[in-house]
Amino acid sequence: MNKQHERTPQGSATKRRTAGRKNFDTAPTIISGKNYLSSYLDDCYHHTCLSLYQNPPIGEIGLEEFEVWAIERLKILNEIDSALKRNKPFQEIELIVLPMLNKSLPLILSKDQDKNTENRRKDYYSHFILKLCFSRSAELREKFVKCETIIFKVRFESMSGVEQRQFVQHMNLPWEYITSAEKAEMSQQLYTSIQPSLRFQLNLTDEISRRDYFEKEEFIKIPFEYVPELISSRSVFLKQGHAFVPKFQQINLLTLEFTGNLQKTLISTSHAFPTLDEEDRLIPILNHLGAANNFLEDDSVFDELMNSEVNSVTVKSTKITRNFPLCASHLMDGLTSAHHLKYLARKQFSLFLKWIGLSVDEALKFWASEFTQTMGMDKFEKEYKYNFRHDYGLEGSKIKYKPWDCRKILSQPRPHAGEYHGCPYRDLSKDSLKAQLKSMGLKDEEVYGVLEINSKGDPTASCTKVLELKTNGLVNEIVTHPNLYYDRMRVYHKKLDDTEGETAAEAES
Amino acid sequence: MTSSESQEKSQEPTTVPSSSTSEASQPQDVQPKAKVSSSDMEFYYKNLLPFRYVFQWLNHSPKPSTDFTMREFAYEFQSGAYRRYNSFDSLEDFKESIVKNNPSRFEVGAVYEINPRDRKSVPKSKMKPMEKELAFDIDLTDYDDVRTCCSKTAICTKCWKFITIATKIMDVALREDFGFEHIIWVFSGRRGAHCWVSDKRARQLNESQRRSVIEYMDVLKNKGTKRLNLRRPFHPHVQRSIDLLKAEFLDIILNEQDPWADDQAAFTALLKFPLEPLNKKLKEYWIENPGRSSLDKWSDINKICTDLSLQKYDLLAVNETKEELILEATYPRLDVEVTRQMNHLLKSPFCIHPGTGNVCVPFDSKNVFDPTKAPNLHQLQNEIIGWKGDNEVNDINRTSLKPYVESFGKYVTNLLKSEKNGKREREDESLEF
Ligand code: SF4
Ligand SMILES: [Zn+2]
Numbered sequence: 012m013n014k015q016h017e018r019t020p021q022g023s024a025t026k027r028r029t030a031g032r033k034n035f036d037t038a039p040t041i042i043s044g045k046n047y048l049s050s051y052l053d054d055c056y057h058h059t060c061l062s063l064y065q066n067p068p069i070g071e072i073g074l075e076e077f078e079v080w081a082i083e084r085l086k087i088l089n090e091i092d093s094a095l096k097r098n099k100p101f102q103e104i105e106l107i108v109l110p111m112l113n114k115s116l117p118l119i120l121s122k123d124q125d126k127n128t129e130n131r132r133k134d135y136y137s138h139f140i141l142k143l144c145f146s147r148s149a150e151l152r153e154k155f156v157k158c159e160t161i162i163f164k165v166r167f168e169s170m171s172g173v174e175q176r177q178f179v180q181h182m183n184l185p186w187e188y189i190t191s192a193e194k195a196e197m198s199q200q201l202y203t204s205i206q207p208s209l210r211f212q213l214n215l216t217d218e219i220s221r222r223d224y225f226e227k228e229e230f231i232k233i234p235f236e237y238v239p240e241l242i243s244s245r246s247v248f249l250k251q252g253h254a255f256v257p258k259f260q261q262i263n264l265l266t267l268e269f270t271g272n273l274q275k276t277l278i279s280t281s282h283a284f285p286t287l288d289e290e291d292r293l294i295p296i297l298n299h300l301g302a303a304n305n306f307l308e309d310d311s312v313f314d315e316l317m318n319s320e321v322n323s324v325t326v327k328s329t330k331i332t333r334n335f336p337l338c339a340s341h342l343m344d345g346l347t348s349a350h351h352l353k354y355l356a357r358k359q360f361s362l363f364l365k366w367i368g369l370s371v372d373e374a375l376k377f378w379a380s381e382f383t384q385t386m387g388m389d390k391f392e393k394e395y396k397y398n399f400r401h402d403y404g405l406e407g408s409k410i411k412y413k414p415w416d417c418r419k420i421l422s423q424p425r426p427h428a429g430e431y432h433g434c435p436y437r438d439l440s441k442d443s444l445k446a447q448l449k450s451m452g453l454k455d456e457e458v459y460g461v462l463e464i465n466s467k468g469d470p471t472a473s474c475t476k477v478l479e480l481k482t483n484g485l486v487n488e489i490v491t492h493p494n495l496y497y498d499r500m501r502v503y504h505k506k507l508d509d510t511e512g513e514t515a516a517e518a519e520s
Numbered sequence: 521m522t523s524s525e526s527q528e529k530s531q532e533p534t535t536v537p538s539s540s541t542s543e544a545s546q547p548q549d550v551q552p553k554a555k556v557s558s559s560d561m562e563f564y565y566k567n568l569l570p571f572r573y574v575f576q577w578l579n580h581s582p583k584p585s586t587d588f589t590m591r592e593f594a595y596e597f598q599s600g601a602y603r604r605y606n607s608f609d610s611l612e613d614f615k616e617s618i619v620k621n622n623p624s625r626f627e628v629g630a631v632y633e634i635n636p637r638d639r640k641s642v643p644k645s646k647m648k649p650m651e652k653e654l655a656f657d658i659d660l661t662d663y664d665d666v667r668t669c670c671s672k673t674a675i676c677t678k679c680w681k682f683i684t685i686a687t688k689i690m691d692v693a694l695r696e697d698f699g700f701e702h703i704i705w706v707f708s709g710r711r712g713a714h715c716w717v718s719d720k721r722a723r724q725l726n727e728s729q730r731r732s733v734i735e736y737m738d739v740l741k742n743k744g745t746k747r748l749n750l751r752r753p754f755h756p757h758v759q760r761s762i763d764l765l766k767a768e769f770l771d772i773i774l775n776e777q778d779p780w781a782d783d784q785a786a787f788t789a790l791l792k793f794p795l796e797p798l799n800k801k802l803k804e805y806w807i808e809n810p811g812r813s814s815l816d817k818w819s820d821i822n823k824i825c826t827d828l829s830l831q832k833y834d835l836l837a838v839n840e841t842k843e844e845l846i847l848e849a850t851y852p853r854l855d856v857e858v859t860r861q862m863n864h865l866l867k868s869p870f871c872i873h874p875g876t877g878n879v880c881v882p883f884d885s886k887n888v889f890d891p892t893k894a895p896n897l898h899q900l901q902n903e904i905i906g907w908k909g910d911n912e913v914n915d916i917n918r919t920s921l922k923p924y925v926e927s928f929g930k931y932v933t934n935l936l937k938s939e940k941n942g943k944r945e946r947e948d949e950s951l952e953f
Contacts, residue, residue, distance in 0.1 A: 200756045203756060206753055207751035207753075238732075239728050240732070242732035242735070243731065245757065251697075251698075251699040252699030253699070
């Protein structure tokens, strides 16, 4: 899909105007009367509120709908993604996501068949449009699968038992609910196999409630090949090649199936819309998709920063440094203690500072004030000045260098002892990270929470959590860039100062 | 090839009878009576190895199919050279190549999408294993902490009991839990056994499914290198294994091997009770009364419990720990990788173990197999030379290999029958061997 040249806003705008209404698929459209569409979707949803999204979407869709629907769904996916990054348990995510789904993508069936079809269309198309957008890179695909699986799970859990059963029956899996006679016959083995899961997974702490649960529970008979995880952990009873899975584990089976399906189709998805000149329609959505990553593309942010009061002196004040992400504080610490930074650290820090609004002249003053504590001014001028001017695009190729984002920072060689570049969430030992987090003013339990997240190996997730904590939960954005972190913190503190100013003024009057 | 096997070649076989073993049954060495020469091997391949059965076993039909023709075989030579990715078009081709190349042994691998011979002409990603028998590997070297009768490469009928009980435990799980039917055990030629499951369903398992099977079986987690942390109540498979092992534990561990007569060994292996006073008391008692036998030490546990007048609840915990100790000492110690990896190669049945000259004969977990009486190549050669009977009789039938070949033949016939029933569509083909 090499259509870079069409990515200019003007180009797409004109194209979009002429494109008019488009069909997802020409063939079925011919017979796609209202009734046909309605029964087609009925099938896709197994007559319930849930779909595996296996058949392609059919019928017409307006441009307006195309864009609006996709973006509404994208908002939900982003919400889930950020909740996952912050390690929220499923129950909590469910509380956030279910109201969103009910509002923007409701699927609850009503008597009004037209309304049902309309709701399903929106859900179905938005899924496929985003699938197309997210099929572009492995990273996006993974995110899509994760978030859509959560939606699937949330919806499944919200269905009634009857609906759940109906849905499962339509999945055509080699499943069978066992009869109560069969259950009675092997009740001893069934119970001992699931007792630990009842205890640790469902938190049924006393034997009576576990027995109770077991008596009411239904069991599904399924070839053992379908449930490798449950076999590995010996969490189900096995007999003659069949696993006997308690119904409360059923959602795991279903999500496994859902995830597997989605992964398989994601790569081939670009063929899902055969007659669609999709690129120009996708641009607004893709822009939205990348919004968090390229917030720096927005020049107004830069302009505003340039007017800030960051100069060679204030840059060291807490008013500024309180907004720093840990990587920046760490660089500042390194610089002020050693009065020197090595090449990678210099580069990382100088570009960061430039984009928080430190002008080139102020930057040179700032660096000189530190470096000249261990060297003469002429050495600084001769050996370092050029570098810093270069970062500002005043020397050499005169490129307007962008500050490094987290990914770039994380892809550099790791720091050795005495080096300060990189990302502290990845590079510091657990003990020094703990000390750093404490000195950032986090409470003990918050520190442990962050360390726990950090042990999962995604440093930006820890940084995201810290940003959330430092803003009292007001900023939930995923940290992808130290300057984004800085900007969000700055805005947060500004608001805080303003309201404090107001209350102070009120008190005075 | 497993690394332990490659090591074993360089080790001088030794037998170290334990001082605590009763004199009545000295360890019997399954060591080479004489070195196996390449002409011995050539003779064996030409006249004795039952190629037809091995071919049918891997082919699942009398006529060559892709189950055989797309399958990888590897050769290992006396020089140590190792050649992978051989494949054969037919039984004749198979035998001819092995006789001609005369490897010291050959290994069986997976069935590939692309003929293994042609692997160079396709991208590496295309060399995906499609099917393979589900295989397991158990080796007595992994039992050295509880095996006192022999050490290193030596084995005797006493320590073979570990393998026998392992085959029983695995066999019942594979049949009753997983529903497999076509299971054969093969003596590895020295001190272990391989298990091959040939059911279609087993052959089609992917790696994550194979992993699930081995993790289900591998109660000790990697030969007991990880802490045993079993959930209670025991899963039916673990419970059934414990029931089988309890009697064997008394016999093999407490009476015969007696590994905890050594006080240090007992401290490490036994003092794992969740009640510190009990551990402490036991240790004190064994320090005061050194060298008590394993049987004595085992009953000391109950005695000290009574001395400490433990509550019912604590006694329950002690009994649970005792069950775990039984598992740790006797539950099958499995080589996880052999089962998990689809492209793992394993020595074929009826190969000659290059170090011992023993034939890697198949055996049935239901009958007692005695590895010290396993046919040996030199013995077979002598039997043929010394044959006084009917001249019409072929070489196999002049030797003690005969019953093994016959029972393997029966096993393979059964496998082919059920494969054919599975494939119903084929017209009746006579199964001639
Ligand atoms: S996650 Fe990014 S912003 Fe946060 S400390 Fe690491 S590199 Fe800096
Ligand atoms: Zn022995």
